[in-house]
Amino acid sequence: MKLLRAEFENFRLLRDLRLEFSTDPARKLTVIRAANESGKTTILNALQWALYGDAALPGKGEEFRLHPIDWDASVKRRVPIVATVEFEVTKYRRSALGTRETRRRYRIVRTAFEEVDGRTSRRAHSEVKLYALNDTGVTPIEPPEAIINDELPPDLREVFFTDGDRALSFIEADVAVSTKRDRVQRAIRALLGLSVIEDAIYHVKKSSAEVNKQARAIGGGSDLNRIASRLETIDEDIAGLEGDLDDAKQQFEAFDEKVNETDRTIAATLRKGDKEKLQRDLEAAKRKIKQLDAQLEAAGKEHAALFRGRALATDLLAPVLDEAFGKLEALHDQGKIPSTTIPVLENRLSLNVCICGETLDPADAEGHRRRHHIERVIAESKRADAIQEMITDLYYGAKTLRPLGANTWLDEYKKVVASRDGLQDMRNDAGKEFRALEVQLDALPDTDIQGLREVLRDYKDQRDRFLSKKSTIQTQLGNLQRERQGLVQERDRLLREQKKGARVLAEAEVTQDVITVLQRAYDRITKEELAKVSDQMNANFLEMIGADPQQGAIIRRAEISPEFDILVYGPEERKLNPDRDLNGASRRALTLAFILALTKISEVEAPNVIDTPLGMTSGFVKRSILRTAVRESAQLVLFLTHDEIAGCEDIIDQAAGTVCTITNPAHYPKMLVNNPGVTERKALRCECNHRSECPLCQRRSDVRAELEMAS
Amino acid sequence: MPLNDRKIISIILDERARVEERFPGYRDELINTISDIIEYERQHKVQGTTIQKKINDKCNAMARLLAQHRGHDVGAEE
Numbered sequence: 058m059k060l061l062r063a064e065f066e067n068f069r070l071l072r073d074l075r076l077e078f079s080t081d082p083a084r085k086l087t088v089i090r091a092a093n094e095s096g097k098t099t100i101l102n103a104l105q106w107a108l109y110g111d112a113a114l115p116g117k118g119e120e121f122r123l124h125p126i127d128w129d130a131s132v133k134r135r136v137p138i139v140a141t142v143e144f145e146v147t148k149y150r151r152s153a154l155g156t157r158e159t160r161r162r163y164r165i166v167r168t169a170f171e172e173v174d175g176r177t178s179r180r181a182h183s184e185v186k187l188y189a190l191n192d193t194g195v196t197p198i199e200p201p202e203a204i205i206n207d208e209l210p211p212d213l214r215e216v217f218f219t220d221g222d223r224a225l226s227f228i229e230a231d232v233a234v235s236t237k238r239d240r241v242q243r244a245i246r247a248l249l250g251l252s253v254i255e256d257a258i259y260h261v262k263k264s265s266a267e268v269n270k271q272a273r274a275i276g277g278g279s280d281l282n283r284i285a286s287r288l289e290t291i292d293e294d295i296a297g298l299e300g301d302l303d304d305a306k307q308q309f310e311a312f313d314e315k316v317n318e319t320d321r322t323i324a325a326t327l328r329k330g331d332k333e334k335l336q337r338d339l340e341a342a343k344r345k346i347k348q349l350d351a352q353l354e355a356a357g358k359e360h361a362a363l364f365r366g367r368a369l370a371t372d373l374l375a376p377v378l379d380e381a382f383g384k385l386e387a388l389h390d391q392g393k394i395p396s397t398t399i400p401v402l403e404n405r406l407s408l409n410v411c412i413c414g415e416t417l418d419p420a421d422a423e424g425h426r427r428r429h430h431i432e433r434v435i436a437e438s439k440r441a442d443a444i445q446e447m448i449t450d451l452y453y454g455a456k457t458l459r460p461l462g463a464n465t466w467l468d469e470y471k472k473v474v475a476s477r478d479g480l481q482d483m484r485n486d487a488g489k490e491f492r493a494l495e496v497q498l499d500a501l502p503d504t505d506i507q508g509l510r511e512v513l514r515d516y517k518d519q520r521d522r523f524l525s526k527k528s529t530i531q532t533q534l535g536n537l538q539r540e541r542q543g544l545v546q547e548r549d550r551l552l553r554e555q556k557k558g559a560r561v562l563a564e565a566e567v568t569q570d571v572i573t574v575l576q577r578a579y580d581r582i583t584k585e586e587l588a589k590v591s592d593q594m595n596a597n598f599l600e601m602i603g604a605d606p607q608q609g610a611i612i613r614r615a616e617i618s619p620e621f622d623i624l625v626y627g628p629e630e631r632k633l634n635p636d637r638d639l640n641g642a643s644r645r646a647l648t649l650a651f652i653l654a655l656t657k658i659s660e661v662e663a664p665n666v667i668d669t670p671l672g673m674t675s676g677f678v679k680r681s682i683l684r685t686a687v688r689e690s691a692q693l694v695l696f697l698t699h700d701e702i703a704g705c706e707d708i709i710d711q712a713a714g715t716v717c718t719i720t721n722p723a724h725y726p727k728m729l730v731n732n733p734g735v736t737e738r739k740a741l742r743c744e745c746n747h748r749s750e751c752p753l754c755q756r757r758s759d760v761r762a763e764l765e766m767a768s
Numbered sequence: 769m770p771l772n773d774r775k776i777i778s779i780i781l782d783e784r785a786r787v788e789e790r791f792p793g794y795r796d797e798l799i800n801t802i803s804d805i806i807e808y809e810r811q812h813k814v815q816g817t818t819i820q821k822k823i824n825d826k827c828n829a830m831a832r833l834l835a836q837h838r839g840h841d842v843g844a845e846e
Contacts, residue, residue, distance in 0.1 A: 203814040250776045260823045564831035577783045660775040
């Protein structure tokens with residue numbers, strides 16, 4: 058199918074717009090140049106609406122306004138909205154002379170009415186008509202969907218009509234793996250014709266079953282009848298088991314995906330932190346803090362006790378005490394301390410014998426003299442007695458105040474302070490650790506890891522159950538198919554022996570031959586053609602992003618797996634996640650590479666209509682995407698901004714058969730140089746190509762606009 | 769006409785060599801039959817036809833041709 062032209066009336070910004078598309082095989086590119094907010098996406102939506110109806114509109118058309126936003130309802134409340142698309146279909150048919158090609162042209166016209174009432178509007182159901190265009194005029198085709206759904210199946214809408222900014226549905230992150238896989242699979246199956254072949258096999262198998270019934274009828278009560286009956290049962294069992302196998306496969310894949318998803322959730326949560334472990338750590342940190350607080354309290358008491366002890370006093374009074382002790386020692390040396398002389402002397406007097414052994418007898422003259430001297434010393438001593446007694450007490454009593462060594466208290470103080478400071482540091486660290494754990498816990502999503510692990514175990518059990526079931530069914534199917542093969546041979550042998558069996562035998566052989574050819578074609582398409590799409594996608598992708606595996610590029614290759622996953626590999630076959638590991642330009646390139654590969658390998662003649670395919674790209678990648686898209690498409694329609702075109706003019710020179718420019722008059726005076734003279738919001742078309750401009754489309758360059766704004 | 773009938777037909781043509789040539793020209797006739805069956809399926813997808821009957825008839829016609837080539841009186845058996 059090729060798009061020829063399109064015409065839109067009152068479709069949002071497209072009040073009356075006509076577009077022509079290039080159909081020249083040598084110049085298959087059509088470029089519609091338009092700045093942002095000039096109607097590019099609206100044209101993409103309008104084309105899809107024309108072909109597929111409301112289902113193709115954003116949000117399936119729910120609350121999606123079709124009429125122009127500045128429609129003057131006071132003049133006319135009922136707005137007719139019309140989208141017309143003309144297209145050409147090439148048909149191929151096998152005949153005795155080979156494959157014959159014919160071309161037919163059609164016009165599809167979709168119409169809707171919206172009743173505008175103030176700010177609200179109501180849309181009447183849209184109507185679609187399809188006409189075959191021929192030399193004699195137009196012929197209505199009923200139903201119109203028959204042609205459209207056959208040529209451009211709705212399942213493949215995203216393949217043919219692509220919004221560059223959203224061209225990621227086959228690889229995007231925010232959908233389940235199964236959804237992406239399903240989208241890729243549906244696109245491949247539809248474009249490669251797998252579903253049609255599958256349906257054909259199903260129906261021919263039913264024909265074959267009918268043939269078997271005829272064989273049973275011929276056989277009467279004989280072996281032929283018994284074998285045909287058994288074959289019937291086997292076919293029923295095989296059909297049932299095939300259904301069960303499909304179901305088991307789907308269930309296995311569903312649980313496998315759930316296992317992987319849950320695994321990823323657990324891993325992602327654990328990367329952020331294991332909540333239970335964090336809670337345990339938090340409790341331990343709490344206990345540690347309590348213990349350290351107790352130790353700190355004890356250290357504080359020890360510290361306080363230091364200031365209440367004698368050691369502090371003796372250390373502080375050491376200079377004074379030293380002086381005092383000096384004086385007391387001197388007194389002691391003078392014999393004034395201790396004051397024990399008097400009782401000793403009085404005792405000696407009473408004994409009349411001196412300590413030295415001389416007599417103190419008063420009768421003896423010398424004794425009398427000595428006695429007199431001692432009595433005078435006693436009298437003098439008694440005079441100084443009160444002071445002496447005090448000094449003596451002081452001398453002996455203060456001995457405990459003498460410091461045991463130098464700086465005793467200070468040493469003790471330093472020891473206690475060091476211990477307390479060490480504890481305080483540990484307490485501070487424990488507090489910080491506790492707070493950090495609290496912050497980590499607060500930041501954690503409310504995920505129950507233990508619960509998730511239980512769910513994971515359950516999913517794994519279920520997955521294993523369906524794997525086992527799958528295996529059992531496959532074995533049963535293998536056995537039944539082997540038995541069937543033997544019975545078919547036996548049945549055919551018996552049919553040959555029957556007079557009436559020749560025709561039934563011929564039918565059995567024909568249906569079997571048809572099934573064999575279709576099944577082989579199906580297997581080939583599944584294996585070989587899928588591999589070709591994968592290889593082509595890889596070649597497109599590497600070319601688009603300029604990755605050369607020989608030159609050590611990070612992206613080494615891309616492939617479509619047998620499970621229909623689009624995978625990208627880096628060095629040493631490491632899998633890259635297209636969502637996370639590829640930049641925006643590469644993700645866009647990968648999606649476009651897949652779409653282009655699929656259309657090319659399926660040999661489908663269908664347009665690729667892409668809105669802003671070169672956004673987020675620049676330089677080599679931009680030019681390369683454009684070159685590859687032109688080369689791989691049957692018909693390529695690109696909606697490009699001026700920035701996307703910049704640097705690619707020479708490629709467009711060579712490849713484009715049609716280029717036009719769309720301008721939004723509302724951009725005057727900020728972005729347009731001249732006043733288009735149109736008051737209403739509408740897309741205006743001019744014939745300017747990617748290198749030219751006219752008074753209608755002439756735009757202010759950023760520099761000129763800034764200069765004017767500055768002045 | 770299908771999206772990619774040309775492709776499917778080319779693959780089916782490749783597979784014809786694997787089918788027994790039950791009479792001269794059998795393979796070509798069989799491929800034409802399969803080609804028609806694919807076309808029926810296409811039509812059925814968009815128009816909801818009596819597909820099973822059409823395929824039964826198609827296989828039946830091919831079987832009749834095969835039986836005729838084997839020299840059986842097909843009409844007498846029906």
